[in-house]
Amino acid sequence: MAKDKTEAEIAAKKEKKDKKRKLEEVEDVEAVTPKKEKKKKRKSEAADNDESVMDVDGQSLVKVEEAEDKKDEKAVVAVPLAALVPFANPLADDKAQKKVLKAVKKAAKSKSLKRGVKECVKSIRKSPPATPATMSPNTLPPGIIILAADISPMDVISHIPVLCEDHNIPYVYVPSRAELGAAGSTKRPTSVVMLTPNVGGGKKDEKKEGSEEWLETYKDLHKLALKLGQTVKV
16 A cells, blocks of 8 residues: 555656646747747848838938939028018029029139128229119129028128119029028028129139130129019019
């Protein structure tokens, strides 16, 4: 009887040990499989992220290329009318603004651009006063002034249009000083620039590279300024 009991106890202990082992194996498998699945998920997510990054980079590259190909057709910055000075006449619309900023860019490359109130006012005062001969539309002016209409305080540029009229220098307003500064190859916003017909600041008789091309651009801008000046709102 005692032997039977001991054998039964031993068998029961073995069964318990086997059950424990099986449970431990099952727990180990359950514990290991989620880790593997997590790793797989992480890898798949990383791959998806890489693909999404590639897609985003691809889109950004396309956008950059499109922007480089369409620099002249770049959308202008929208400025609310409330931010513009009340005497901003003539004010270039979107289409005219693109032409004006394009001419400013060419003037910066040709070194035919003066920036800032001080430098522009100095150049205006040095130019000859208005006479019937100089007021002819066929006569090219010594300069063309481009003003930013979102300047504050407005007193910074309020005297410039009067000086321009005294010296028969056409002037045009553009809505954004930031756009005007960027077109003039400066990092800072610019309140006023002056375009001159001579390349590199040279004399009228001197001919330099690109002078004929720039002169054609200057003539086109002069025609645009005269056209805008005919529709000035008082």
